[in-house]
Amino acid sequence: MTESRPVAEQLPLARLLPSDAKLAVAQGGDGHTVLTVDREHLLPVLRAFKERPELACDLLVDICGVDYPGREQRFEVVYHLASLERGHRFRVRVPLAEDSPTVPSAYEVWKAADWFEREAYDMFGIRFEGHPNLKRILTHEAFQGHPLRKDYDPARRWLLTDAETMVPEWAKETPGGDGQFETQVLNLGPSHPATHGTLRTVVRLDGEVITQAECEIGYLHRCFEKMAETHEWQQVIPYTDRLNYCSSMINGVGYALAVEKMLGITAPPRAQAVEVILSELSRIMDHCVCLGANLVDLGALTNFWYFFQPREEIYGLLEACAGGRLTVSYVRIGGLAHDVPEDFAARVRYLLEYIPKFLDDVDRLVTSNRIFRDRTEGVGVISAEDAVAWGWTGPCLRASGVPYDVRKAHPYLGYERYDFDVPVASTGDTYARYLVRMEEMRQSLRIVRQAVDMLPDGPVITDNHHVALPPKSKVYNEMEALIWHFKLIFEGIRVPPGDAYSFTEGANGELGYYIVADGGGKPYRIKVRPPCFAVFQAYPHMLVGHMIPDSIAILGSLNIIAGELDR
Amino acid sequence: MRQPDGSSTVLTTRLDTMLAWVRKNSLWPLPFGTACCAIEFMSSVSAHYDLARFGAEVVRFSPRQSDMMIVAGTITDKMAPVVKTIYDQMAEPKWVIAMGACACTGGFYRAYHVVQGVDELIPVDVYVPGCPPTPEALIHGILKLQEMIQRGETNDDRVKARGRAAAAR
Numbered sequence: 001m002t003e004s005r006p007v008a009e010q011l012p013l014a015r016l017l018p019s020d021a022k023l024a025v026a027q028g029g030d031g032h033t034v035l036t037v038d039r040e041h042l043l044p045v046l047r048a049f050k051e052r053p054e055l056a057c058d059l060l061v062d063i064c065g066v067d068y069p070g071r072e073q074r075f076e077v078v079y080h081l082a083s084l085e086r087g088h089r090f091r092v093r094v095p096l097a098e099d100s101p102t103v104p105s106a107y108e109v110w111k112a113a114d115w116f117e118r119e120a121y122d123m124f125g126i127r128f129e130g131h132p133n134l135k136r137i138l139t140h141e142a143f144q145g146h147p148l149r150k151d152y153d154p155a156r157r158w159l160l161t162d163a164e165t166m167v168p169e170w171a172k173e174t175p176g177g178d179g180q181f182e183t184q185v186l187n188l189g190p191s192h193p194a195t196h197g198t199l200r201t202v203v204r205l206d207g208e209v210i211t212q213a214e215c216e217i218g219y220l221h222r223c224f225e226k227m228a229e230t231h232e233w234q235q236v237i238p239y240t241d242r243l244n245y246c247s248s249m250i251n252g253v254g255y256a257l258a259v260e261k262m263l264g265i266t267a268p269p270r271a272q273a274v275e276v277i278l279s280e281l282s283r284i285m286d287h288c289v290c291l292g293a294n295l296v297d298l299g300a301l302t303n304f305w306y307f308f309q310p311r312e313e314i315y316g317l318l319e320a321c322a323g324g325r326l327t328v329s330y331v332r333i334g335g336l337a338h339d340v341p342e343d344f345a346a347r348v349r350y351l352l353e354y355i356p357k358f359l360d361d362v363d364r365l366v367t368s369n370r371i372f373r374d375r376t377e378g379v380g381v382i383s384a385e386d387a388v389a390w391g392w393t394g395p396c397l398r399a400s401g402v403p404y405d406v407r408k409a410h411p412y413l414g415y416e417r418y419d420f421d422v423p424v425a426s427t428g429d430t431y432a433r434y435l436v437r438m439e440e441m442r443q444s445l446r447i448v449r450q451a452v453d454m455l456p457d458g459p460v461i462t463d464n465h466h467v468a469l470p471p472k473s474k475v476y477n478e479m480e481a482l483i484w485h486f487k488l489i490f491e492g493i494r495v496p497p498g499d500a501y502s503f504t505e506g507a508n509g510e511l512g513y514y515i516v517a518d519g520g521g522k523p524y525r526i527k528v529r530p531p532c533f534a535v536f537q538a539y540p541h542m543l544v545g546h547m548i549p550d551s552i553a554i555l556g557s558l559n560i561i562a563g564e565l566d567r
Numbered sequence: 568m569r570q571p572d573g574s575s576t577v578l579t580t581r582l583d584t585m586l587a588w589v590r591k592n593s594l595w596p597l598p599f600g601t602a603c604c605a606i607e608f609m610s611s612v613s614a615h616y617d618l619a620r621f622g623a624e625v626v627r628f629s630p631r632q633s634d635m636m637i638v639a640g641t642i643t644d645k646m647a648p649v650v651k652t653i654y655d656q657m658a659e660p661k662w663v664i665a666m667g668a669c670a671c672t673g674g675f676y677r678a679y680h681v682v683q684g685v686d687e688l689i690p691v692d693v694y695v696p697g698c699p700p701t702p703e704a705l706i707h708g709i710l711k712l713q714e715m716i717q718r719g720e721t722n723d724d725r726v727k728a729r730g731r732a733a734a735a736r
Contacts, residue, residue, distance in 0.1 A: 138680075139645070139679075139680055140644055140645040140680075143644075143680075147679050147680070152679070153679075154677070154678055154679060155677055155678065155679060156679050157644060157679055157680070157681075158644065158679075159644060159647070160644050160645055160647060160648060161648060162648040162651075162652065165648060190646065190649055191599065191628075191649055191653055192628070193628035198601045198602075198646065218643075218645050219601065219643060219645050219646045219649075220601055220602055220640070220641060220643060220646075221643055221645065221680045222602075222641050222643065222669075222676045222678065222680065222681055223676060223678035223679055223680050223681065226678060226679065227675075227676065227678055238675070239675075242602070242603055245602065245603035245606055246606060289606065289609075304613075305613060305614050308609065308610065308613035308614065308615070309613075309614060309615065311610070312610065312613070312615040315610075325607070325701060326603055326606060326607055326699055327603060327698060327699065562601065562602065563602055563603065
């Protein structure tokens with residue numbers, strides 16, 4: 001995962017980046033190279049990162065703010081950059097003073113900066129000069145202040161009235177001229193059967209063709225990041241379940257891995273294997289919801305029932321392991337909450353026989369169905385270049401022909417030991433995204449089969465008792481174990497100060513956690529890099545030239561999960 | 568009503584009771600699904616749990632066509648005006664089920680952007696706890712609502728009773 005030699009030593013960064021930039025280069029605890037730049041030199045440095053062939057950072061992974069009220073330079077903007085071709089990662093930090101929290105916008109370099117910068121503005125009040133549409137994104141129009149600043153009270157609410165609801169500026173005016181034939185503005189959502197929860201799109205139509213579109217999100221902004229700062233490290237796990245609630249196991253695994261990385265521990269082999277099995281089954285569940293809902297929107301209701309039946313069986317297994325069906329909270333930092341039930345392997349093998357039947361049924365009904373193909377082929381096409389520029393990852397990116405999968409590129413949990421393929425399509429349309437997801441489910445079954453055959457015995461949680469509770473039998477009989485227990489319950493885990501970015505392959509793409517710890521019992525800052533946030537920001541741009549029915553087909557194929565999008 | 572021996576029987580009842588009996592067995596849900604609970608709602612209407620057994624499977628996303636609003640998921644301050652509008656657009660009689668901890672009380676999101684229970688905005692008849700509630704729990708909530716409709720104990724009945732009392736005065 002991390003190269004043997006730090007990238008900073010392999011690459012002559014000082015020569016590659018603009019010479020007048022005052023850089024401070026360091027090696028992060030997570031193996032990524034961390035640079036600190038002042039804001040005057042930020043844009044040339046970012047440009048060099050993208051354009052220099054030795055660096056080739058084509059993917060802007062994330063932009064986030066951090067607030068350090070005690071420091072002279074109170075705010076910090078952190079850019080996470082990645083090169084898909086070379087596999088290396090960089091983190092660029094820009095400290096900013098409180099009286100002028102302004103940086104140049106990176107939108108001209110990577111289009112992906114669009115919504116990430118808006119989020120940093122909304123949460124911290126950092127202004128991005130040159131951004132085309134810098135306004136609040138997650139909170140509402142009547143909101144006052146910037147909630148992720150440390151001096152913002154977590155429970156301070158502002159109420160929104162109907163009259164204050166956002167209407168895009170362009171939607172208020174009626175364009176004149178001869179070219180405008182039958183234009184009208186149409187509002188879709190947030191309460192709409194095809195918006196899957198809580199998304200809103202405002203479109204301008206010329207006849208039936210969409211000429212302009214804008215999305216409004218934040219209708220499910222549940223303040224995950226602020227809640228994480230007010231809870232202990234272990235207590236954050238139930239909140240992670242509710243990010244992408246269609247595959248909650250994967251979120252928990254990603255979070256636990258991130259904290260484990262900062263603590264320098266690993267989960268025992270049995271826990272890792274169980275995490276792989278349940279993550280892959282969760283991926284199947286997620287794809288089932290995505291494809292099922294997408295097909296319902298196109299009028300193919302039967303497939304929805306076909307997809308929900310295997311989900312119920314997987315729920316049964318998760319319930320047997322964790323007690324919860326949907327929001328499982330099964331992982332702990334350092335392993336699992338408790339061991340799997342005795343018949344775990346048998347139940348997994350039953351699922352391996354049971355699930356393919358339903359996939360085949362859908363395959364026969366849909367894959368070469370004339371109506372479905374007419375509705376999806378050539379609809380919502382995005383080129384590989386554009387997809388990367390918008391920050392896409394996961395199945396949607398692979399449908400455009402980029403074979404980037406975190407499980408292959410940066411294996412974790414022992415994924416390098418499993419034999420599986422990364423399905424890739426080339427057309428980048430709605431149909432390609434369907435095909436990629438169908439094949440990914442079959443590949444996930446392959447991984448599960450290998451993992452259950454190799455399922456090792458042994459403990460499921462680390463024996464490091466600064467992290468995990470000692471077993472009850474010891475607590476009742478040994479003084480030292482009692483003290484560990486007491487300290488963990490009252491103080492929680494102590495994570496050493498520092499920051500790390502850890503990423504896993506979520507059902508929608510790269511799910512990243514950027515964590516800052518100050519040595520206390522609670523996280524100082526957790527920034528989630530939700531895969532569908534980057535995917536969804538391209539959606540209004542993809543709509544132009546399509547019709548309303550196409551917009552529904554495209555939206556369903558992107559699999560936008562509001563819990564993860566808005567957090 | 569014809570008996571096995573060929574004779575007929577007349578059942579007498581009050582119009583209110585008969586209407587309540589009819590209404591409770593044909594609830595048309597409007598799933599105001601925003602989050603995790605909506606996924607469990609989907610499970611409830613799917614083949615395994617089959618909400619059709621209780622006469623409540625005709626899911627309608629138009630408030631004009633439905634009479635039972637199921638608020639499934641967290642309601643944020645940004646969403647609040649929308650919930651209110653959708654509720655106002657429903658024709659009477661109408662009932663509301665708050666599904667899950669967030670819709671009941673805000674759940675574990677005691678936070679700057681989350682409505683602390685949907686009853687801040689609209690009257691709720693049945694609260695279904697759980698995070699998310701299992702489909703069994705949701706079905707239990709719907710059965711409870713059916714009992715309340717039969718007995719005339721819903722918020723809708725109370726509003727009408729108040730209206731009648733005011734008219735009599």
